[in-house]
Every structure is written in C-alpha cells, then in structure tokens.
Amino acid sequence: MRVLLVNPPSDVPFIREGRCQSPQAWRKNSVPQMTLAYTAGLCERHGHRVRTVDCIGSGLDVEAFFAELGDFVPDFVLTNTTTPTIQSDLRFVQSRKERFPGSIISAFGAHVTALHEEVLRQCSALDVVIRNEPEFAVLDTLSAISDGRITNPIPGCTARLDE
Numbered sequence: 001m002r003v004l005l006v007n008p009p010s011d012v013p014f015i016r017e018g019r020c021q022s023p024q025a026w027r028k029n030s031v032p033q034m035t036l037a038y039t040a041g042l043c044e045r046h047g048h049r050v051r052t053v054d055c056i057g058s059g060l061d062v063e064a065f066f067a068e069l070g071d072f073v074p075d076f077v078l079t080n081t082t083t084p085t086i087q088s089d090l091r092f093v094q095s096r097k098e099r100f101p102g103s104i105i106s107a108f109g110a111h112v113t114a115l116h117e118e119v120l121r122q123c124s125a126l127d128v129v130i131r132n133e134p135e136f137a138v139l140d141t142l143s144a145i146s147d148g149r150i151t152n153p154i155p156g157c158t159a160r161l162d163e
Helices: 034-045 062-069 086-099 110-114 116-122 135-147
Strands: 002-007 049-054 076-080 104-108 128-130 157-159
Touching: 002 034, 034 049, 034 076, 034 135, 049 062, 062 086, 076 086, 076 135, 086 104, 086 116, 104 110, 104 135, 110 116, 110 128, 116 128, 116 157, 128 135, 135 157
Parallel strands: 002 049, 002 076, 076 104, 104 128
Antiparallel strands: 128 157
C-alpha cells in the first residue's frame, strides 16, 4: 500500500511534535518530526511504500507540497495536527481529499484525539482519526484497509466509514 505521512503547511510555521508543540519562531532549531519517522519505519518494515513530507521543515506551501509528490498517489494519508493549527490542518486535509479522492485520509494529534467525533463531523474529508500515539494504530488501520474490513472499531481509531 502507498502511504503518505505529512506534517502540513501552516500560516504560522508550527512544530507539531508531541510535547514540543509551539510556533517554529520560538525555537533556535527545527524539531524533527520523530513520530512521523517512527511511523514511516514501521510501515516500511511491514512492506508499505512510504513517503514522508515535513512541509514546515521544508518550507512547503500546499501547492509546493503537491508538486513535491509528483506522481505518487497514496492509498492512505496521515496528517499531524495541533490545536493552534487545527483549522489550517483541516483545510489541508480537505485539499488532499479533493486531490486524492480515492485515498483514506486520516489525522492524529492531541486535538483530534480529544475531539475525534467532533472533528469527524466538522471535516467531511477526514475518514479516520488516529487517537493517541499513531504508530501501531496506523498499522492496524492499514491491515484493515488491505483486508477490506475497515469498520469501527479499529483499536485507537475513530472511523467515519459507517456513515
């Protein structure tokens, strides 16, 4: 399966890594997106073709992000989110669903974990919320997609797929 992991662009460059969430300008150095890196490693280890794009670290806006992907069309997309950037993050999710209508679009982060049902109602482009830590929940979701059985409950996830 083709998997795309994304730290999306934002109006204000923002670090979305665990407890390090803050505007990029508050830091002397960029904080690497370790959660995306761990998730990418696990996905690759399980035979998936993975692309990881850190739009903040690479200075990419939405159009540059799509240009960076070239002809890579993902089956599954995971987006890192935070509360301060959630509206921008959800607009980005919407743009990906429009560009990749056949892809399963998912998000993770503290905001979507706490408000998973509300976020799914708010953003029709979002198919799955990965709650808490994403690494193994993503593997379970990919397995469910591959098996054609992506329904609730997938441990650690809330899926729109029943609607």
